[in-house]
Amino acid sequence: MAYRETEKMRQRKAEARKRIVNCTYQCVAEGGFRSARVTRIAGLAGVATGTIYRHFESREDLFAEIFRLATQREVDKVAEALASAGNGAERLERALRQFAERALKGPQMAWSLIAEPVDPKVEEERLAYRKAYANLFEKAIREGIEEGCIPDQDARQSSTCLVGAIAESLVGPLSPTQTSQGNSATQDNNDPLVNSIIRFCMQGLTGTRR
Amino acid sequence: MAYRETEKMRQRKAEARKRIVNCTYQCVAEGGFRSARVTRIAGLAGVATGTIYRHFESREDLFAEIFRLATQREVDKVAEALASAGNGAERLERALRQFAERALKGPQMAWSLIAEPVDPKVEEERLAYRKAYANLFEKAIREGIEEGCIPDQDARQSSTCLVGAIAESLVGPLSPTQTSQGNSATQDNNDPLVNSIIRFCMQGLTGTRR
DNA sequence: GTAAATAGTGAATCATTATTCATTCTTTGT
DNA sequence: ACAAAGAATGAATAATGATTCACTATTTAC
Numbered sequence A, B: 001m002a003y004r005e006t007e008k009m010r011q012r013k014a015e016a017r018k019r020i021v022n023c024t025y026q027c028v029a030e031g032g033f034r035s036a037r038v039t040r041i042a043g044l045a046g047v048a049t050g051t052i053y054r055h056f057e058s059r060e061d062l063f064a065e066i067f068r069l070a071t072q073r074e075v076d077k078v079a080e081a082l083a084s085a086g087n088g089a090e091r092l093e094r095a096l097r098q099f100a101e102r103a104l105k106g107p108q109m110a111w112s113l114i115a116e117p118v119d120p121k122v123e124e125e126r127l128a129y130r131k132a133y134a135n136l137f138e139k140a141i142r143e144g145i146e147e148g149c150i151p152d153q154d155a156r157q158s159s160t161c162l163v164g165a166i167a168e169s170l171v172g173p174l175s176p177t178q179t180s181q182g183n184s185a186t187q188d189n190n191d192p193l194v195n196s197i198i199r200f201c202m203q204g205l206t207g208t209r210r
Numbered sequence C: 001g002t003a004a005a006t007a008g009t010g011a012a013t014c015a016t017t018a019t020t021c022a023t024t025c026t027t028t029g030t
Numbered sequence D: 001a002c003a004a005a006g007a008a009t010g011a012a013t014a015a016t017g018a019t020t021c022a023c024t025a026t027t028t029a030c
Helices: A007-031 A038-045 A049-055 A059-082 A088-105 A107-114 A120-147 A155-174 A192-206 B007-031 B038-045 B049-055 B059-082 B088-105 B107-114 B120-147 B155-174 B192-206
Strands: none
Touching: A007 A038, A007 A049, A007 A059, A007 A107, A038 A049, A038 A059, A049 A059, A059 A088, A059 A107, A059 A120, A088 A107, A088 A120, A088 A155, A088 A192, A107 A155, A120 A155, A120 B155, A155 A192, A155 B120, A155 B155, A155 B192, A192 B155, A192 B192, B007 B038, B007 B049, B007 B059, B007 B107, B038 B049, B038 B059, B049 B059, B059 B088, B059 B107, B059 B120, B088 B107, B088 B120, B088 B155, B088 B192, B107 B155, B120 B155, B155 B192
C-alpha cells in the first residue's frame, strides 16, 4: 500500500526511453553502430549508463531496435512509392529510385543499414529488412505480371536480385571511406548513378531495352 | 660472424607459415572468421601462439591474407570461365554459374567471403574482391558489346549489379542458420536457384527474354 | 666448442567496454 | 510524515582473447 506505477511515471519513463532511442539514432547516424558507445548515448540522453539497461536488455537489443526503426522509415517510403499510380513497372521504377536517392541523401545511416558489419541480433534485423524490401518488390512484380507490363518470371527470385543489385551499387558510393558528405545536393531524377542502376534493374525485370 | 639466415631456415620458416595459413583456412572454412581463435590456429599448426606473430602483424592481417587467398581461387575460376570459348554473353553466363555453384558447394567459406561481418582490414579485402569480379565482368560485357551480342550500356554499372544480384541471391541460402550442409550434391546446371539468378542477370544484361 | 644471432615459446598482460549492483533518490498511498 | 516500492545512479567489475616479451632453444660461422 505505497508506491504503484502511475500514469505520470509511465509517461516519464516513456520519455526517457524515447530520448535514449533518439540519441542512439543520432550516434549511429553520425558514426555507425560500431562506434556508438553506451556511455556516450547515456550522456547525450541525460541519464546514467545503468538506466539504459532498465529500458533495454543489452546494447545489441538497443541497436536492434534502432535498426528496426530506421529501417521501417525506409521500407515505408518504398511501400508508398509502390502504392502510387501507374502500372507495376512504373511503380517499381519509382520505388527503386526512392530507395537509392534516400540512401544517397543520408549516406552514413544508409551504409550502416546496408553494409556496416554488425552483431548477430542486428544482422538478423538486416536480413528481415532486406526481406521486407524483397517482399514489397515481389508483390509489385506479380501485379506487373498480371497486368502484362512485366513478363512472367520467378517474382521472388527477381525481387532478391533487385535488392542485391541496388544495394551493391550503393555500397561503394556510400562507404564512409568514399563519402565526402557533399552528395546531399542530389537533384531528383538526375543522378546518373541512380539512372543506370535503374536501367539495369528494369531491364532485368522486363527484358526490354529503353 | 655467427648466425645468418640460410636457405634451410628460410624454407623451414616458409613451411611454418604455410602451415599457419592452411590451418587458419581450415578454421575459417569450418566456422567463419569470427570464431577462429588465434590459440586454436596455433595449436592446429603445431606452433606457439607467439609464433603466429612472427609471421603476421596481427590476427586481422592473418585473416586478410586468408581472405585474399580464398578469394583468389574463386576469382581465378570465374576468370577461367570467362576465358572459355563462345561470345561474351555465353561466357558471362558460364562465369555466373561457376560463381554460384562453387559458392553453394562450400557454403561456410562462401558465406564468410560474401556476407560474414568482418573487421575493417578484411572488409577492405572484401571490397577489393567484389571489385575484382566486377572488373572481370565489365571486361566481358565490353567484349560482348563489341561483338554485338550485348546491347550498349554502362558496363561498369552493369557489372556491379551482376555482383550484387548474385551475392544477394546467395546470402539467404548460404547463411549458416539456413544451411544444413547437404547441398554438396548440387548437380551441375540443375539447381533451379542458380538458373533463375542467371536468367535475371542475363536479361538485365541483354534485355532479351529467353 | 663457442659465441653471436635469430627463432620459438606461452604464461602473463593489456585493453576495451558492456554490464552489474549496492546504494541513493523519488514517488506514492495512507 | 512515513514506509513501501520502484527508479536511477555510476563506479567497480567482468569477460574475453589478442598481443606481448622475457626467456629458452636452435642455428650458424669460426
